Amino acid sequence: KTANGPADEAADDLTLLAERHLVQPWPVSGSIGAEARGRLDAGEGIYVTDASGRRLIDGPAGMWCVNAGHRNRELAEVMASQAMELSYNSPWYTTNAPSVILSARLAEHAPDGVDHVFYTTGGSSAVETALRFMQFANNVKGRPEKKLIVSRQGGYHGSTYLSASLNGRPRDHDWMDSASDLVVKLSCPDPFRRPDGMSVEAFCDFLVEEFRQVIEEKGADRIGAFIAEPVMASGGVIVPPPGYLRRMQDLCRRNDILFIADEVVTAFGRLGHVFASKEVFGIEPDMITFAKGVTSGYFPLGGVMIAGRLFEELRRSNHSEAMFAHGLTYSSHPVGCAVALKNLDILEGGLLAHARAVSDHFQQSLKALEELPLVGEVRGLGLMACVECVADRASKNPLTLDLEVGKRIDRHCQELGLLVRPLIHMCVMSPPLTISLEQIDDMVSILRRGIELTMDDLTREGLWKG
Ligand code: PLP
Numbered sequence: 001k002t003a004n005g006p007a008d009e010a011a012d013d014l015t016l017l018a019e020r021h022l023v024q025p026w027p028v029s030g031s032i033g034a035e036a037r038g039r040l041d042a043g044e045g046i047y048v049t050d051a052s053g054r055r056l057i058d059g060p061a062g063m064w065c066v067n068a069g070h071r072n073r074e075l076a077e078v079m080a081s082q083a084m085e086l087s088y089n090s091p092w093y094t095t096n097a098p099s100v101i102l103s104a105r106l107a108e109h110a111p112d113g114v115d116h117v118f119y120t121t122g123g124s125s126a127v128e129t130a131l132r133f134m135q136f137a138n139n140v141k142g143r144p145e146k147k148l149i150v151s152r153q154g155g156y157h158g159s160t161y162l163s164a165s166l167n168g169r170p171r172d173h174d175w176m177d178s179a180s181d182l183v184v185k186l187s188c189p190d191p192f193r194r195p196d197g198m199s200v201e202a203f204c205d206f207l208v209e210e211f212r213q214v215i216e217e218k219g220a221d222r223i224g225a226f227i228a229e230p231v232m233a234s235g236g237v238i239v240p241p242p243g244y245l246r247r248m249q250d251l252c253r254r255n256d257i258l259f260i261a262d263e264v265v266t267a268f269g270r271l272g273h274v275f276a277s278k279e280v281f282g283i284e285p286d287m288i289t290f291a292k293g294v295t296s297g298y299f300p301l302g303g304v305m306i307a308g309r310l311f312e313e314l315r316r317s318n319h320s321e322a323m324f325a326h327g328l329t330y331s332s333h334p335v336g337c338a339v340a341l342k343n344l345d346i347l348e349g350g351l352l353a354h355a356r357a358v359s360d361h362f363q364q365s366l367k368a369l370e371e372l373p374l375v376g377e378v379r380g381l382g383l384m385a386c387v388e389c390v391a392d393r394a395s396k397n398p399l400t401l402d403l404e405v406g407k408r409i410d411r412h413c414q415e416l417g418l419l420v421r422p423l424i425h426m427c428v429m430s431p432p433l434t435i436s437l438e439q440i441d442d443m444v445s446i447l448r449r450g451i452e453l454t455m456d457d458l459t460r461e462g463l464w465k466g
Contacts, residue, residue, distance in 0.1 A: 148184055
């Protein structure tokens, strides 16, 4: 109707067209199919420009993904030149150079022996692939009962049926079906919300013991995998107690349970390294899922790093005809892999070092926001952080959903030039890794003002006592 000119004047308006035709992620029934979200028209470095022409700092780097910043010419050009060279090949019958070279380079960064890659189209399909591979491997190894997946409350792993079944954030399952019979959920390793009077060390013991008990109760012969984000991202940037991940890995090793590190957010520089598992946490998972920052969000690509040992076991099995019947049309996409290679050049060529160099200032500046009475805790690692608001510090009572504190802060910050990722009563910050010390100061001072204005509003409306 609009291809040869607008059928009516209203059709010209992108907001109206969005309301009529576009469905965006995580809609609610009250506005589903009739919603238009704020539009962004351009980006440059750490900034985006909205439809009104206002320039905003991109606080969440899109969705934790625009690590190299917006409008990076090298990434744009490699995308165009690869599309002109070879735009697509079927991974069913052929391969391409960028995907092969990228695999070898990723293997150099992954823990020893985690040296194979299966490419997907994003994080959910990466998690789905890791889990289906675990199921397949256990079928081939003659132990079809060993399929349970252990995840954690507060975790987020995706939006496909199986990956979504692992999610443990509040509200994720209220209205959605899931494969709950395949999943066991452990407690969220959130030191801020540990039981009153318990030390962080004792909390860590409690979490490890909980996993040990689950293994005992369900039986190691029924548990196929444990999956964990090294730092829980969408759950509110939860940094687990020191030693927690290593101890969970020990339990996995002793019980022949595959450890899947979901590094969809933490990889590609967010914590200062290509992969964070070994460098930051000293763990060597059997599989590592990744996406987002692998192309700095310029192309939808994800993948799973898989330990070569797991393939050797299959090659030695008695079922040489058993097929891993799993693949995506866009697995190993040449354009995506070419972008990822250039992105890796940028990371290795100084961006990882820059991210490591500015992260202390980033964390310390944000930490100072704990002076504000609405802020219960600021926590984070590398270039990811979360400001958690509470009604009062003593009870740590999160301000309820109806107050939409995160959204209120975001609205004020947008007026002042900062885009925030609001999560109920929390604000998540994960800017492009290119951010300078000065830009960090700008970001934090706008966020501070946004929180102060929100405190004023809540007090005026009688919703918060301060
Ligand atoms: N795993 C983690 C840790 C994530 O944060 C996300 C997305 O935010 C996913 C998986 C799913 O990735 P995608 O949205 O690319 O499917």
